Amino acid sequence: MKDLFEGAQYIMDRLEEAGFQAYMVGGCIRDLLLDREMGDIDIATSALPVEVSSLFPKTIPVGIEHGTVIVRHGAVSYEVTTFRKEGKYVDRRHPSSVEYIDSLEEDLSRRDFTINAMAMDRFGTIHDPFGGRQDLQNQLIKTVGNPVERFLEDPLRIMRALRFWSVMGFSLESQTKRACVSLSKELREIAVERIAVEFTKLLRGMDAPICLAFIFEEGFSSSLPDLERYKDRTDHLSSFGWTGLEKDVERWAALLFLLGVSDLTGFLKAWKRSNAFIREVGLLFRFLDKDVRQPVYLYELGEERAVSCLRIRNLLQGKEANEELSDLKKSYHKLPIHSRKQLAVNGRDVVKSFEREKGPWIQEILGEIEKGVIEKTVQNNKEEILSWVRSWKVK
Numbered sequence: 393m394k395d396l397f398e399g400a401q402y403i404m405d406r407l408e409e410a411g412f413q414a415y416m417v418g419g420c421i422r423d424l425l426l427d428r429e430m431g432d433i434d435i436a437t438s439a440l441p442v443e444v445s446s447l448f449p450k451t452i453p454v455g456i457e458h459g460t461v462i463v464r465h466g467a468v469s470y471e472v473t474t475f476r477k478e479g480k481y482v483d484r485r486h487p488s489s490v491e492y493i494d495s496l497e498e499d500l501s502r503r504d505f506t507i508n509a510m511a512m513d514r515f516g517t518i519h520d521p522f523g524g525r526q527d528l529q530n531q532l533i534k535t536v537g538n539p540v541e542r543f544l545e546d547p548l549r550i551m552r553a554l555r556f557w558s559v560m561g562f563s564l565e566s567q568t569k570r571a572c573v574s575l576s577k578e579l580r581e582i583a584v585e586r587i588a589v590e591f592t593k594l595l596r597g598m599d600a601p602i603c604l605a606f607i608f609e610e611g612f613s614s615s616l617p618d619l620e621r622y623k624d625r626t627d628h629l630s631s632f633g634w635t636g637l638e639k640d641v642e643r644w645a646a647l648l649f650l651l652g653v654s655d656l657t658g659f660l661k662a663w664k665r666s667n668a669f670i671r672e673v674g675l676l677f678r679f680l681d682k683d684v685r686q687p688v689y690l691y692e693l694g695e696e697r698a699v700s701c702l703r704i705r706n707l708l709q710g711k712e713a714n715e716e717l718s719d720l721k722k723s724y725h726k727l728p729i730h731s732r733k734q735l736a737v738n739g740r741d742v743v744k745s746f747e748r749e750k751g752p753w754i755q756e757i758l759g760e761i762e763k764g765v766i767e768k769t770v771q772n773n774k775e776e777i778l779s780w781v782r783s784w785k786v787k
Contacts, residue, residue, distance in 0.1 A: 399465040400433045403472065404514045406447055412439040413475075415496060415511035415519065422507045425518075425528055426560075435463075435472045436511060438494045444472050458490055475499040497521045501536060504549045505556065509536045531562040539571035547578035551590035554607070558597025579615040584664045587616065591663075595643040600634040617662040622651040636713025641669065642700045645676040646707070676701050680708070685720055687727060691766045695724045728765050728772050735761060736774040745781050757781065 400416055407414035414437045423430040437444065441461050445451045450464035459474035475493045493499065496511060496519060503509040506524035518525065522536050533556050535542040535549075543549050550572050557564055564572060579587060594603055606612070608626045613619035628650050637643050644660070653659045656677055660670045675697055682689055684701045693701060702720050703713050729735060739754045746757075761777055764770045770780045 395466065396430070396433055396468060399468050400435060400470060401514055402465060403435055403448070403463055403470055407435075407437050407439055407444070407472075408514065410439070410443070410447055412437050412443070413494070413496065414439075415513050417500070417511045418503065418508050421510040421512050421518065422524070422528065424512070425510075425525065432468075433470055435470055436475055436496065436499055437472055438475055439472075440474055440492060444474070459492060476502070478502050503536055504542060504546075504552060506534050506536055507556075527565075531560070532565045533557055533560075533562050533568060534565035535568050535571070539568045540575065543571055543575045543578065547575065548582050548586050548590065550575060550579060551582075551587055551594075554603050554612075555590045555594045555597070558594040558599045558603040561598045573610045573612075576610065576612045577615050579612070584617055584662070588663045588665065591616070592640050592643070595634065595640070595647065598635055601630040601632065604629045617664075618659050622653065625650075625652050633707045633713060636707050637703065639700060641672045641676060642704055644669075645673045645680065645700075646704050648673070648677055649680050649704070649708070672697075676704065680704055685716070685723060687723070687766045688763055690720070690724050691727055691730070691762070694730075695721060698724060728768065729762070732758060732762060734772070735765065735777075736772050737761065737777050741774070741778060742781065745778055 404414040404416070414435055416433050417436040418434050420430045420433045439447070441453065441456045441459055444461045444463065445453065448463045448465075452462040452464070452469075454460060454462050455471075455473075459476050461472050463470045463472050475495060475498070476490050477493050477498055478490055500509045500511060500519075500521060506522045506527045508524070509520075509522045510524045511519040513519070523534075527534050533553050535553075553564060553568060553572055556562060594600060597603065605626070607616070607619070608623050608629075613623050629647075632646065632650060634643065634646075637646060644665075648656055648659060656674055657670055660673060665673075675693065679689060679693060679697075679701045684690065684693060684698050684705065690698050698720060699717055702717060706713050706715050724730075735758070737758075739750075739758065742754050742757050742761075743750060761770075761781065764780065765772045765777075770776055
């Protein structure tokens with residue numbers, strides 16, 4: 393974090409030496425005040441994008457149409473954005489126009505929540521025109537200005553409000569909460585991919601059980617992909633230990649299992665999840681009703697996935713998330729093999745033993761050999777395996 397701040401300090405110093413205003417803004421100030429680890433630092437300045445680019449040797453005009461230039465300092469990227477005010481939002485995401493200004497307060501006024509509308513200068517002075525610091529102390533999520541206007545500009549802010557509630561354990565300020573509920577149908581206008589990002593972050597939060605209950609109780613589920621049909625299967629969502637999970641694939645697999653989703657692929661495609669993600673969630677989901685400590689399941693899953701499965705199963709059974717995980721890992725490492733490549737025989741050996749034309753049957757036989765070796769029915773020795781395989785013909 394020290395290097396991150398030093399880089400931001402350098403950029404602000406350079407901008408101010410050139411006669412411009414410069415402040416760290418947004419989530420980094422919120423996280424600083426909460427003593428939380430921050431992912432990045434954004435900087436707001438009175439300098440125009442072309443002026444920012446001229447002051448630093450390494451810049452990327454990634455969002456220059458909206459006033460943003462990425463400044464590279466060391467190995468870190470900083471988004472440096474010109475103070476601006478925005479026209480009406482015509483597509484529920486982007487403003488119709490952007491006008492550069494020289495007022496920090498007016499720039500902060502366009503932001504979503506008060507806790508994200510603070511700035512800090514290079515001397516460490518906090519600028520907080522909308523009471524974000526007090527809302528942090530009161531653990532409140534409150535929009536900057538009228539919540540209806542903020543949410544109609546970009547309804548994704550409704551999901552962001554729920555996400556902040558879940559992750560930070562804060563409460564929604566009363567007017568903000570009412571606006572979230574009354575405008576929840578506006579989420580239907582938002583790209584599913586954007587909603588999925590916020591929903592995934594929500595599942596990581598300490599208050600995920602409360603937020604999930606809120607989503608179903610207040611009708612949000614009718615505006616979120618494929619959730620409404622499961623509104624009567626939510627009994628176990630609030631009692632499940634979501635914070636015991638460590639990966640997003642675990643969280644989604646647990647969600648689908650708790651809701652009793654039968655068409656996993658269809659559900660996740662409705663959420664626009666990638667094929668790779670669907671495969672990973674599907675693998676975990678398929679084993680959640682099995683004892684993954686059994687050697688054949690351990691082998692099929694691999695260590696990492698088996699750990700994920702057991703973690704979910706533990707929580708489903710009311711146990712501690714990491715119970716018996718060390719024993720599971722030891723069992724995995726004691727398996728005779730960990731992949732088909734480690735078998736003492738290959739497809740050519742199988743063909744010679746059966747004296748048949750090549751075909752799909754070879755993979756089936758190799759699968760049986762894998763199972764036999766894993767279950768220690770036969771040793772992973774070429775002669776023993778081939779003798780064992782030849783005995784099948786006799787039978």
